Amino acid sequence: MGKRGQKQGIHSRATRKQIFRIYLIQALIAIVLSGALLLKDFVTAYSALLGAGLYLIPNLYFANRALKGKPGQTANRALAEMYVSEIWKMGISILAFATVFILVQPLSPFSLFGTFILMQITGWFAQMKLNNRFLKL
Numbered sequence: 001m002g003k004r005g006q007k008q009g010i011h012s013r014a015t016r017k018q019i020f021r022i023y024l025i026q027a028l029i030a031i032v033l034s035g036a037l038l039l040k041d042f043v044t045a046y047s048a049l050l051g052a053g054l055y056l057i058p059n060l061y062f063a064n065r066a067l068k069g070k071p072g073q074t075a076n077r078a079l080a081e082m083y084v085s086e087i088w089k090m091g092i093s094i095l096a097f098a099t100v101f102i103l104v105q106p107l108s109p110f111s112l113f114g115t116f117i118l119m120q121i122t123g124w125f126a127q128m129k130l131n132n133r134f135l136k137l
Helices: 002-037 042-066 075-103 109-131
Strands: none
Touching (some): 002 042, 002 109, 042 075, 042 109
């Protein structure tokens, strides 16, 4: 495999570590935000926490599966794995949203969607800030 193969592995591990660090930061933001929203009311607080979970869980699944990187994997196989992972991520997101809207009552939609959108935006900014380039996941 040579020196170049080793270097790519190092970069892949560094990218994986960076992505999971961003998700940890987002989880901490969600916990702090939900804690602050407890001052308003309990429904708003747990709706915000659910919104963060609806963002983080499918994205964690995607990142874990897509960034695994098996030894000797071809570029075509890695791309196929990305596509399959994205399809599963969308399926998990749809199922999770449906489950929350069916099972959780009362719910604050503004808090849920607001936090979901906040997680998306913080992910973009964190990726740009930590790496000075945009890593799309």
